[in-house]
Structure formats: structure tokens, C-alpha cells
Amino acid sequence: MIAARASLLSLSLVIVAPLTTAALAEEAENVATVHGLSLYDDPALPADFTHFPYVNPEAPKGGRLVRSAIGSFDTTNPFIIRGTPATGLAQIYDTLMVSNPDEPFSMYGLLAEGIRLAPDRQWIEFDLHPEARFHDGEPVTAEDVVFSFETLRDEGQPFYGAYYADVTSVQVLDEDTVRFEFAENNSRELPLIIGQLPVLPAHFWADREFTAPTLEPLLGSGPYRIAAVEPSRRIVYQRVDDYWGKDLPVNRGRYNIDRLIFDYYRDQTVALEAFKAGNLDMRIESSARQWATAYDFPAANEGFVKRLSVPDGQPAGMQAYVMNLRRDKFRDARVREAINLAFDFDWLNDNLFYGAYQRTHSFFENSDMAAQGMPSEAELAILEPFRDELPARVFEEPLPIEQPEDMRARLAKALELFRDAGYEVRDGVLIDSRTGRPFTLEVLLFDTQFERVVQPLLRNLSRLGVQGSIRTVDVNQYLNRLRSFDFDMIVGSFPQSANPGNEQREYWTSEYADSPQSRNLIGLSNPVIDALVERLIRAESREQLDTAARALDRVLRWGFYVIPQWFLGETRIALWDKFAYPQPFPEYNLDLDAWWVDPERDTAITNRQRR
Incomplete structure (x- = not known):
């Protein structure tokens, strides 16, 4: 995401002189540290919640999910203007906070262990989990947060400049604490927007050019890492067994599938045939004609393939x-x-x-x-x-x-x-x-x-x-x-x-x-x-x-x-019937990360496909 610049990082560190740090600490002293934020009220889940209510916290781990992507890709960096990024790259990065798909306006701490928001919403501070680690074992620090924000804003896609336009400064207060200050007339949503910031490793980008396309398996801190890259053909993500955040309340019962695979196809017609042949496990169907006519084939008639229509709780746009x-x-x-x-x-x-x-x-x-x-x-x-x-x-x-x-x-x-x-x-x-x-x-x-x-x-x-x-x-x-x-x-x-x-x-x-x-x-x-x-x-x-x-x-x-x-107002999903998922589905967003592979059904389908 961002070609590291030592000057950017050093600048962010020298901004905060001891006196300024003390003044900021005094200002924040009377602001409560919380576990989550909501846009207008308090978040629905209490500080001691153990998992999102809709997930299965005992879901088994294992198996794989193979899906299609259309076209090709030539970079594993999804944050820059140049290149065509591979599908699924968000899975390798953690953010400061994460949304609950069962609530419309709330977010809860992920990398952030604690959050302090000024009563007038003019600043926000995040305390990072001391145990948060990138996949190479290096700690996630406040310096990484500042690096990520400045790099995405200055060198990333135009989206980031628009999204972060009302942030006036970002400062490292100590190794695990970072503070964002906002323009006087900032949007009420801006603190939650900052919570969506993907945090990148400054040390990884120190000798790399951020704005250049690359096919290198990039480093993150999220639940998956890039396991294999076959340009224009396939990208494979492997679940991180020792993922630092696997037992956090926002993650428990999620990220259950071991391998996420995206195979690339020329167009949707070819991808549909690959699904029917068993080369793909799941398909989100965008064609009404295909949904109505294309799923009459032996495996579907035998009950090995099923179709779901999941209501969409978001505006249609x-x-x-x-x-x-x-x-x-x-x-x-x-x-x-x-x-x-x-x-x-x-x-x-x-x-x-x-x-x-x-x-x-x-x-x-x-x-x-x-x-x-x-x-x-x-x-x-x-x-x-x-x-x-x-x-x-x-x-x-x-x-x-x-x-x-x-x-x-x-x-x-x-x-x-x-x-x-x-x-x-x-x-x-x-x-x-x-x-x-x-x-x-x-x-x-x-x-x-x-x-x-x-x-x-x-x-x-x-x-x-x-x-x-x-x-x-x-x-x-x-x-x-x-x-x-x-x-x-x-x-x-x-x-x-x-x-x-x-x-x-x-x-x-x-x-x-x-x-x-x-x-x-x-x-x-x-x-x-x-x-x-x-x-x-x-x-x-x-x-x-x-x-x-x-x-x-x-x-x-x-x-x-x-x-x-x-x-349409719903998402149409066709899948080989080896997956289990919590029901009812979360109200506001489809959460495939809460699905898992059922071992017995997976074996039955594998045996059927080998006939």
C-alpha cells in the first residue's frame, strides 16, 4: 500500500514534543476509553461481549473455498492507481475497528483495544493491542498507523484523499497510542471512517516503492496471508494458524476456512461451466436469466448443489x-x-x-x-x-x-x-x-x-x-x-x-x-x-x-x-452443499467469513465429484 518514506515517519514522530504529549494526555484524561463506537447512540454490544451474536463460536476450522474472478490481475497492491489488483486482498489486513454486520451504524475495536472520542468529536485516540503482530512477528505500532494513513492519503487511490479530507493531523503519542484530529466541521461519521483504516507495516515498505504494481506476497496482520500467486490465473490465501487476533470477540467464530482460492476466468459463461463441473465451490449469481435457467444439471438435481437468496439490508444504491x-x-x-x-x-x-x-x-x-x-x-x-x-x-x-x-x-x-x-x-x-x-x-x-x-x-x-x-x-x-x-x-x-x-x-x-x-x-x-x-x-x-x-x-x-x-434487494448464491452457516443471516451485510466447511458433506461431495 504505501511506499515507505522515512521522512514521513520521522516527521510524525517529531511533531509531538513532550509538552504537547502531556497536554494531550491531560485533555484525554476525562474521556472514557470504550470498546466500540456508534454513529448516533451507544453500540448494541456491551464491553464484555464474547462474539457477534449471529456467529457460531464453535465452528470447525478447515477446508477450502474456491470462487471465480473475471479477467486477470497484475498486482497484489489494491491501494494504488496503477495495475489491476487481485481479488480478496482485504483478507490479509487488519483495521483499527470492524463493523458488526448485524448493526447499521456501529464499529468495535480490532487492532484498537481501547478508543477515546472527544465529546465534540474533534479528535479520537486509539490504544493498540500490545499483542497485535504482523505475519512476520513484528509488532503493530502507532508508527505503522501513522505511516498507513499518510501513505494512503498521499500516494493511494483518490478515494483515500476524499475519505480522509477532514483529518487535520495524526500523531504518535506512544508506541501503542495514536491520535487523529479533525477539522472543526468534520462529519459525524469521520471517527468511524478512521476506524476502517487498514494498517500496513512501515518496516516492510521501507525499501519498496509503494506506487509500483507488484506480485510479491505482501505483508499484513490479518486472518489470512497470501500463499500463492499465479498472475492472471489464481491467487490463494491461507488462514494464519497463529493469527494474533483469532480469539478477539469480533473474530471468534469467523475466518474458519483454511484456504480461500480465486480462480480467474475469461467471462461469466466459462465460470458458470466451471462451477457446474465442480471446479468452483460457490458462485454469486448476477444474471437473472442464469438464475432461472442454468441450474438444471445432474449435481443440482441430486441435491449436491443448492441455491440461496439472502436479503440485503443495505440501500440498493x-x-x-x-x-x-x-x-x-x-x-x-x-x-x-x-x-x-x-x-x-x-x-x-x-x-x-x-x-x-x-x-x-x-x-x-x-x-x-x-x-x-x-x-x-x-x-x-x-x-x-x-x-x-x-x-x-x-x-x-x-x-x-x-x-x-x-x-x-x-x-x-x-x-x-x-x-x-x-x-x-x-x-x-x-x-x-x-x-x-x-x-x-x-x-x-x-x-x-x-x-x-x-x-x-x-x-x-x-x-x-x-x-x-x-x-x-x-x-x-x-x-x-x-x-x-x-x-x-x-x-x-x-x-x-x-x-x-x-x-x-x-x-x-x-x-x-x-x-x-x-x-x-x-x-x-x-x-x-x-x-x-x-x-x-x-x-x-x-x-x-x-x-x-x-x-x-x-x-x-x-x-x-x-x-x-x-x-434486486437480495444476494443470489449458488454453492456446492458442503458449507454451513449461521442463521438467521445478519441483518445488514452478508458475512461469508462466518461460514465454515462441514467435514461430512465435504467428503460426500468429493466422492461424488470423483465418480
Whole structure:
């Protein structure tokens, strides 16, 4: 993650003079040391909890889990801009705190044995477990925490700069204590965000370049280590038998499977056949058609393969066709609205998706943060200062946006919008009357499975004279084009948690519009949206957060920046029936780390596959 710089580390150490350390200690003296934090109230689990309530603390260890990854990889460093990282690398790193998948807004100490948060949330201190160790036996220290934060912020992906923007300083107080100080108007969530910091070994990176891709098995302190790397083919993780944190309450009953293996395949079709042949143990199915039709094969009919649908307790977020505003042709909102009108979700759902999906409307779909109807008084209080800079429709028309049901009427409306924007149809081709150039649109993909979904959209657009095409490339080329924003339209996603916060900067704000590999895929650079994002981040209550999210959602939706697609509200899992798992599932997140291999069923399946 971070190429070590001795200067960074030494700087962090000399910042804290003895007098400053004493003053900080006095300030923290009256602040209680706690085992966890919650966003608004106290965490649900007491200080003496022994394990997360949903896990099986007696789950057996052993076995392996083989899953697929699509494409290829060329680095084991997931934190930098360069390279395509292997799947699963988070398993080798510990963080300061960890979420409970059965709670929406709480985190508990992992590397942090104790936590002190200022009453005004202006600073936080972490006491590290003295026994915390990296896989080479070296202790995890406060210096490693400072090194990790500064390196990720300064040399990592743009995401980290956005996430940590309101941290004003980080200081080593002693070998096992680190302190973060925050800007005056920091977000309420920021202390929990800092708790998610992956801690990297400063000594390991001291003679390595952090920003260069590598295939070296990198060093961490987590429950797994990298056991084998076969570039573009396979990566294997081995459970660490002497993992320092295996008996912590947040880990007991978790990380039960000995080997986690990710085999790489060209596309999902090949991966599905590998699963049916028994070469893969589990598959998270993204295709409604495959879920409905592809699991009628001997092993499934004999009961050796089963399927699960696990409810998703998080907001659905936004999956969409994303238009690139860095292209001049998409800068007119009338053009973007016209393209939206050509999307026929109902036809897709009836003819390709077996009626499995619901239409997405909101960037915070399936949550109380989704804007509905006309703006409330609380929303208007946020939006009114920007009335002159926003479309009148934000204030005058309700959500969801109404569209004619009949496709002919929708395309007629789309053509009218194109004409208002300066286009005309000549000999069946939509032409920019100012330049004489035809309107072309290329959808960039990396998975052939999605081509059949894109084609109906392009077919409808062709009726308007748009010259549309699909370009399907390998994953590495796709990522390279994504990093440089070299696309007209892609299928992108903006996932959301139950508590959106600092990550919204990277999704929507001007600072990240031209930052390579940022998640501002649209290329948004709008001062009003920037201000709305900051309002959301700095919300002081759940009510304020919901209202700020609805105001932002309303403005984004009336911008027609994306064509919203669909959501399911559950995770579809197909698996060879050798796994056991706690039930009921945790409410807010699927936790595969709490699963284990059942030895008897594993033997039965192995014998069946050897026939």
C-alpha cells in the first residue's frame, strides 16, 4: 500500500514534543476509553461481549473455498492507481475497528483495544493491542498507523484523499497510542471512517516503492496471508494458524476456512461451466436469466448443489448507464434526458430478466434517503439558496420522473428534446446542426454477458438516428480506459451504505472530476452539488442526514446524468452443499467469513465429484 518514506515517519514522530504529549494526555484524561463506537447512540454490544451474536463460536476450522474472478490481475497492491489488483486482498489486513454486520451504524475495536472520542468529536485516540503482530512477528505500532494513513492519503487511490479530507493531523503519542484530529466541521461519521483504516507495516515498505504494481506476497496482520500467486490465473490465501487476533470477540467464530482460492476466468459463461463441473465451490449469481435457467444439471438435481437468496439490508444504491460529461455531446441536459427516454426497463424485465428486478429511480434506492414527490419543507430549506442555479423542475415537479409508458410516445418526446438541443434527423441519421456531425454513442463493456442487455437500448436510440455501438474489451483494457475516462457510456455503480458520508465527495464533487481512477465517473463539476455533498457529510442527526440525502438525490435525478437500471434487494448464491452457516443471516451485510466447511458433506461431495 504505501511506499515507505522515512521522512514521513520521522516527521510524525517529531511533531509531538513532550509538552504537547502531556497536554494531550491531560485533555484525554476525562474521556472514557470504550470498546466500540456508534454513529448516533451507544453500540448494541456491551464491553464484555464474547462474539457477534449471529456467529457460531464453535465452528470447525478447515477446508477450502474456491470462487471465480473475471479477467486477470497484475498486482497484489489494491491501494494504488496503477495495475489491476487481485481479488480478496482485504483478507490479509487488519483495521483499527470492524463493523458488526448485524448493526447499521456501529464499529468495535480490532487492532484498537481501547478508543477515546472527544465529546465534540474533534479528535479520537486509539490504544493498540500490545499483542497485535504482523505475519512476520513484528509488532503493530502507532508508527505503522501513522505511516498507513499518510501513505494512503498521499500516494493511494483518490478515494483515500476524499475519505480522509477532514483529518487535520495524526500523531504518535506512544508506541501503542495514536491520535487523529479533525477539522472543526468534520462529519459525524469521520471517527468511524478512521476506524476502517487498514494498517500496513512501515518496516516492510521501507525499501519498496509503494506506487509500483507488484506480485510479491505482501505483508499484513490479518486472518489470512497470501500463499500463492499465479498472475492472471489464481491467487490463494491461507488462514494464519497463529493469527494474533483469532480469539478477539469480533473474530471468534469467523475466518474458519483454511484456504480461500480465486480462480480467474475469461467471462461469466466459462465460470458458470466451471462451477457446474465442480471446479468452483460457490458462485454469486448476477444474471437473472442464469438464475432461472442454468441450474438444471445432474449435481443440482441430486441435491449436491443448492441455491440461496439472502436479503440485503443495505440501500440498493445506483447501478446505471453512466454518461461521461467530459464529452461535449452529453453536456446538454436535454440530450441526457432524451437518451434516458430510450431505455425500456419493462421490456427487459419481461423478456430477459424473468420479472426478477425492480426499476431503480433513486441514488439511495430502497431507503428512507430516496427523494419522493415534491420537496419537503426541510428539503426546500436546503435547496432554496440555489434556486437560480438549479432547473425549475427540481422545485416544481414531483419524483419519480414521469415518462410515457408507450415507447413510441417516449421516442417522440426524446426526438423533440434532441431538436431543442440543436439536432436534426437527415436521411435517418441524427446530426448536430451546428457542426454537421452525426450523434454517435459507444457503450464500453468488459463482459459479453451484458451485450444482450445493451442492444435494446441502442436499438431504440437508432430509431432516433443515433449511431450506437458496443465495444467489449478485456478487463485490463477496460480499467485503463476507465482510469483515463476514455468512454462515452459505461455500466457503472454507486453503492451506498445505510450511512453515506465522505465517500460521496469522490462520487459527485468537482475535486474528483478529472482525478484519474476516481469514482466521479460522470465527470460532475457543479458547485451546487459540491455544497449539497458537504451538507450531507456534516449532518448532525439521522433526520438531517436523510433530508440532505434527499436534496442531493433530487438534484442528481433532475440532471439526468445516468440511466438508472434495476435492483434486486437480495444476494443470489449458488454453492456446492458442503458449507454451513449461521442463521438467521445478519441483518445488514452478508458475512461469508462466518461460514465454515462441514467435514461430512465435504467428503460426500468429493466422492461424488470423483465418480
